[in-house]
Amino acid sequence: MSHGDASLPPEHRLHPWSWLFVLLQQLRQFVVPLLALLVAGRRDTGPWEYAGYASFIGVAVLVAISILQYFTYRYRIGRDGISVRTGLLRRDLRQIPYARIHNVVLHQGLLHRLFGVAEVRLEAAGGQKPEAQMRVLGLDRALELEQAVRDRGAAPLPAEATAPARCDPPLLALSTAEVVRLGLVSNRGMIVFAAGLGLVWQVFPEKAVAGLLQDWFRGAMGYAGALHLGWLAMAAGVLAFAAVFVLVLRLLSVVLALVQYHGFRLVEHQGRLTVERGLLARVRTSVAPRRIQAWHLEETLLHRWFGRRSLRIDTAVGGQENDPRRLRELAPIAPPETCDALLRYLVPQLQWPPQWKPLPRRAWWRLFAANVPWNLLLAAVLCWHFGAWGLLVLAWLPWSAYAARRQAGWMGYAVDARLVAVRGGWWSRWWRMAEVDKIQALRLQRSPLDRWLGTASLLLDTAGAGAMAPPLRIRFLPEAEARALQARLARMLAARRLRW
Numbered sequence: 001m002s003h004g005d006a007s008l009p010p011e012h013r014l015h016p017w018s019w020l021f022v023l024l025q026q027l028r029q030f031v032v033p034l035l036a037l038l039v040a041g042r043r044d045t046g047p048w049e050y051a052g053y054a055s056f057i058g059v060a061v062l063v064a065i066s067i068l069q070y071f072t073y074r075y076r077i078g079r080d081g082i083s084v085r086t087g088l089l090r091r092d093l094r095q096i097p098y099a100r101i102h103n104v105v106l107h108q109g110l111l112h113r114l115f116g117v118a119e120v121r122l123e124a125a126g127g128q129k130p131e132a133q134m135r136v137l138g139l140d141r142a143l144e145l146e147q148a149v150r151d152r153g154a155a156p157l158p159a160e161a162t163a164p165a166r167c168d169p170p171l172l173a174l175s176t177a178e179v180v181r182l183g184l185v186s187n188r189g190m191i192v193f194a195a196g197l198g199l200v201w202q203v204f205p206e207k208a209v210a211g212l213l214q215d216w217f218r219g220a221m222g223y224a225g226a227l228h229l230g231w232l233a234m235a236a237g238v239l240a241f242a243a244v245f246v247l248v249l250r251l252l253s254v255v256l257a258l259v260q261y262h263g264f265r266l267v268e269h270q271g272r273l274t275v276e277r278g279l280l281a282r283v284r285t286s287v288a289p290r291r292i293q294a295w296h297l298e299e300t301l302l303h304r305w306f307g308r309r310s311l312r313i314d315t316a317v318g319g320q321e322n323d324p325r326r327l328r329e330l331a332p333i334a335p336p337e338t339c340d341a342l343l344r345y346l347v348p349q350l351q352w353p354p355q356w357k358p359l360p361r362r363a364w365w366r367l368f369a370a371n372v373p374w375n376l377l378l379a380a381v382l383c384w385h386f387g388a389w390g391l392l393v394l395a396w397l398p399w400s401a402y403a404a405r406r407q408a409g410w411m412g413y414a415v416d417a418r419l420v421a422v423r424g425g426w427w428s429r430w431w432r433m434a435e436v437d438k439i440q441a442l443r444l445q446r447s448p449l450d451r452w453l454g455t456a457s458l459l460l461d462t463a464g465a466g467a468m469a470p471p472l473r474i475r476f477l478p479e480a481e482a483r484a485l486q487a488r489l490a491r492m493l494a495a496r497r498l499r500w
Helices: 018-040 051-072 110-115 139-151 176-185 188-203 206-226 231-261 301-306 336-346 363-410 448-453 479-494
Strands: 074-077 081-086 092-097 103-108 117-123 132-138 265-269 272-277 282-287 292-299 309-315 329-334 412-415 419-425 429-435 439-445 455-462 473-478
Touching: 018 051, 018 110, 018 117, 018 132, 074 139, 081 139, 103 110, 103 139, 110 117, 117 139, 132 139, 139 282, 176 231, 176 301, 176 329, 188 231, 272 329, 292 301, 292 336, 309 336, 329 336, 363 419, 363 448, 363 473, 412 479, 419 473, 439 479, 448 455, 455 479, 473 479
Parallel strands: none
Antiparallel strands: 074 081, 081 092, 103 117, 103 282, 117 132, 265 272, 272 282, 292 309, 292 429, 309 329, 412 419, 419 429, 439 455, 455 473
């Protein structure tokens, strides 16, 4: 398998069954048009008479492409990086230095595990696609490649070194009971229900779905009317239905959590953090701690009932935000002291928890004032439609003021020579932290309401931040304090190098 200079390490092919997995991936992308051609080809006459043959021709072309990729794809584990050679007529040679690889992902679906293979993705900072995606390698080759990236080595490792890093004691291992708790505190069931409802609404005619729901509702109301139930019994029935619905969603969340996080292990091996999880499809992904750009702790009301938190990270890796194979969670669920211990262990130069500086007492007024105009506008609209009954919406203002006071009382920030940390929320509390050397830019933000009240917010940009976590920003400081803090941090950033 060696090509070119004999002094170079040998080149490797994909696994002999790789063409099958490439074919299945392509069939998933083209299954709709192929089925449409197959159905249209059943006609005996007309312009679509021979369309059925087109679907078989399309499958044959996909098979040829899959086999061609197997014969034209090569990779080499070099001393300084990994090179990937692809193409037959148009040949590409891609060089990926080890220092540029931020994340290594090994993915094994159920079919992968049956064949003893894995899909490998090499991800770098900022790219929307992986630097290299290998479908598929034998499991031993995949582990060898992961080990080479971890060690920054040059030669293939001996067979005994390619075994999974099971000898290292895990930093965190989730038992089945913990995974069940994760399902109970998460909203995965509601997400799946909403996605399924949207799919049904898209696949079936809108009028048919609406008519089915209307018929079901009328049937339920007619059945309830035939029983001659009073309003109290009707209310109890509605509450019972809602309770059953919530219970089903929670059970669905538990099942999804078991499928995704069964056997969760967080291990540190040779300077990299490796997470392995999954019941049917196993995902193994790793990242160097220095590649972590920001840390995020979350504690919802359900988390507090169970005495748990979650610890997530931002890495400077491109790709889709909701990609399940992306390393986002170091501790999907764990006791608060375990999350704090992980932070102190992985970032030993930082003090955690820090000395929090609370916001000024009047910050609650800034939070409350943002809700007042919308509340008044809604009251005016409802009064226009329903008369004086619309004024009932103003009863929300006292609760809004109370919530603003509670939220402002919890908000705070901490800044020192190495750390910037922010905390916020009330029902759902969160903490967000980044090292000063990972901050890319500072931005002072003032809305018209801020200018009227004399406040300002300071936003701090880091790489890898996504929509899944709140931004790193210090909100509603007095303007003079916000500008002084911005100037202080700007001087610190100017004197240091950005660390990726």
